[in-house]
Structures are given as structure tokens and as C-alpha cells.
Amino acid sequence: MTGQATTCQQSSCQSNDADLNMKVGNIKHTFIVMSGKGGVGKSTVSVNLALSLSMHGLKTGILDVDIHGPSVPKMFGLSKEKIKMMDDQIVPQEVYNGLKVISMGFLLNSSEDAVILRGPAKAGIIRQFLENVAWGDLDCLVIDCPPGTGDEPLSVVQLLDTSRSSAVIVTTPQQLATIDVEKSISFCKQLNLPITGIVENMSGFICPHCHAEADIFSSGGGYKLSQKFDVSYLGAIPIDMEIARSGDEERPYLSSFPKTETAARFGEIVERLKSSYLELQNTSETDSCCDGSKAQECAGPGSCCSGH
Numbered sequence: 066m067t068g069q070a071t072t073c074q075q076s077s078c079q080s081n082d083a084d085l086n087m088k089v090g091n092i093k094h095t096f097i098v099m100s101g102k103g104g105v106g107k108s109t110v111s112v113n114l115a116l117s118l119s120m121h122g123l124k125t126g127i128l129d130v131d132i133h134g135p136s137v138p139k140m141f142g143l144s145k146e147k148i149k150m151m152d153d154q155i156v157p158q159e160v161y162n163g164l165k166v167i168s169m170g171f172l173l174n175s176s177e178d179a180v181i182l183r184g185p186a187k188a189g190i191i192r193q194f195l196e197n198v199a200w201g202d203l204d205c206l207v208i209d210c211p212p213g214t215g216d217e218p219l220s221v222v223q224l225l226d227t228s229r230s231s232a233v234i235v236t237t238p239q240q241l242a243t244i245d246v247e248k249s250i251s252f253c254k255q256l257n258l259p260i261t262g263i264v265e266n267m268s269g270f271i272c273p274h275c276h277a278e279a280d281i282f283s284s285g286g287g288y289k290l291s292q293k294f295d296v297s298y299l300g301a302i303p304i305d306m307e308i309a310r311s312g313d314e315e316r317p318y319l320s321s322f323p324k325t326e327t328a329a330r331f332g333e334i335v336e337r338l339k340s341s342y343l344e345l346q347n348t349s350e351t352d353s354c355c356d357g358s359k360a361q362e363c364a365g366p367g368s369c370c371s372g373h
């Protein structure tokens with residue numbers, strides 16, 4: 066463990082919620098990417114969705130809170146980067162024309178370093194990544210969580226305003242993975258975190274030669290889950306050898322293959338994320354009064370404004 070990683074800055078942990086709300090207030094919406102199971106492609110999906118949102122003109126950031134296995138830096142070719150500070154603030158790395166990236170990996174001396182931290186220390190680091198990063202004004206922040214429903218996703222949800230955040234749940238099609246996703250859905254429901262929808266990754270394999278599709282890990286598990294729990298289905302990403310290769314070559318798939326069948330599948334998911342983002346923006350605008358209070362809470366003319 067590195068000295069930096071272990072040091073939970075007490076002053077920051079104890080800073081008040083108003084500070085955090087003000088900073089996070091510059092981020093219009095946060096998509097929290099979760100999965101019940103490890104290795105289902107959550108980081109791959111997070112990285113490519115964040116890049117695509119950014120390429121669609123939304124000011125976007127990605128925060129990797131996978132404290133024990135941060136893979137986002139490698140996927141952007143940023144493995145050697147370290148945390149940069151300016152005026153007491155952490156400065157995010159910028160890639161692909163303005164996509165902002167922060168990862169626990171930037172605190173490690175090397176990717177082989179093991180991180181041994183208990184829950185409260187992890188919560189302190191996650192808080193700093195939300196509070197002390199110069200994110201600027203963002204339309205969307207994508208948060209890549211470690212698998213499961215442990216300390217990291219719990220801290221993220223507790224620190225954020227759930228009216229401006231929602232979950233994107235990634236699964237593979239097999240029953241074993243979908244059983245674990247049920248736990249993620251239950252986690253969101255218990256914490257009142259809205260679910261934007263489910264993405265089924267590694268859903269079938271498109272042969273690069275004959276273009277026939279084979280269901281190697283079966284398919285449809287994510288869709289069935291969405292029906293069972295009345296949650297939106299965002300779409301499916303096939304097994305694609307170029308996705309695996311891109312990860313190894315330290316670049317996001319969509320940066321090199323923007324016009325393939327797989328890219329089109331990512332595009333459909335991003336369109337759904339964008340619609341959900343715009344819908345939520347409209348709702349919050351019509352819902353809020355001139356002083357920032359909820360319209361329903363406004364006592365009407367002569368109280369905070371005369372607009373109702």
C-alpha cells in the first residue's frame with residue numbers, strides 16, 4: 066500500500082456536507098455503473114459509455130472507485146499517471162478532447178501495489194474524489210464501482226444526491242451472473258437510487274468472418290431481469306475480440322472502432338442514457354423553484370418567488 070493511498074485526510078473526511086453538495090452541485094447527473102459479479106465488463110462498459118457521452122457533446126467525467134482493482138487508467142493508456150494537485154485541488158487527467166478521468170490507480174506507486182483499507186478510509190478517499198477534484202461543470206459523471214454491494218458503491222450513494230444520480234447495472238447473460246445482479250437491484254431499491262437500466266455485456270459473439278451470431282454465454286438474461294424487476298433494458302454488447310484487444314492495448318474500443326456493429330450497440334445504449342439524462346434534467350428544472358427549493362415545497366406567490 067502506498068503512503069498516499071493509506072492517508073485518509075481527516076480534515077477532508079470531516080468537511081461538512083454543504084461543501085460536498087456545492088461541489089457535486091456542478092455535476093448535473095451521475096451514472097453509477099455497478100455489477101453483482103466481477104469480470105462482467107463493467108469497466109469496459111463504463112469507459113466506452115463515458116467516451117461516447119463525451120463524443121456526443123456532453124461535458125463528461127469518469128471516476129474509478131474500484132479501490133482494490135482500478136482498471137480505468139490502463140484502459141485510457143494512463144497507467145503511469147499520478148495524482149496532480151493545483152491550488153489544493155486534484156486535477157483530473159483529460160483524454161479525447163476533454164473527457165476528465167480520476168482513478169484510485171493514480172494514487173498507487175505501481176499497478177502491483179495492494180491496497181489494504183477498511184470501509185471508513187475508503188469512504189474518505191471516495192469523498193475526496195468527489196469533493197476535492199476540479200471537475201468543473203459536468204453534464205455527466207460516470208462512476209465505475211467494484212463488483213458487488215460493498216463499501217465503495219455504498220459510500221458513493223450515501224455521498225451523492227440520489228435525485229441527480231442513477232444506476233447502470235452491467236451483467237453477462239448467464240444465470241449465475243444474473244442472480245448476483247438481483248442483489249444490485251435490491252441494493253438500489255433499499256437506498257432509493259433510481260435505476261437507469263441494465264446492460265447485458267458479452268451477449269453473443271458476432272463472427273468477424275461470416276458475421277453470424279452465436280450465443281456463447283447464452284443471451285437474454287439481462288432482458289429477462291429487466292422484465293422481472295420492471296427496470297429498463299438499455300441494450301446488449303456482444304463478445305468482440307477487438308474489445309479485449311483494445312483493453313490490452315490501453316485504448317477504449319470506441320476510440321478505434323467508432324463504426325462497427327458493436328459500436329452501434331454502444332451507441333443505442335448511449336442514446337438511452339442521454340434520453341434519461343435529458344428527462345431527469347427537465348424534471349429537476351420544472352421541479353425546482355427560483356431559490357432552488359422544490360416547486361411542490363414552494364408556498365407560492367410572495368414566499369420565495371411570485372412565479373407559481
Ligand SMILES: Nc1ncnc2c1ncn2[C@@H]1O[C@H](COP(=O)(O)OP(=O)(O)OP(=O)(O)O)[C@@H](O)[C@H]1O
Nearest residue numbers: 103104105106107108109267303304305308309312
Ligand atoms: N464485450 C466484450 N468482448 C470481449 N471482451 C470483453 C468484453 N467486455 C469486456 N471484455 C474483456 O473482459 C475483461 C474484463 O473486463 P472488465 O475489466 O471491464 O471487467 P470488470 O467487470 O470491470 O472487472 P472487475 O470485476 O475486475 O472490476 C477485459 O479483458 C475486457 O477487455
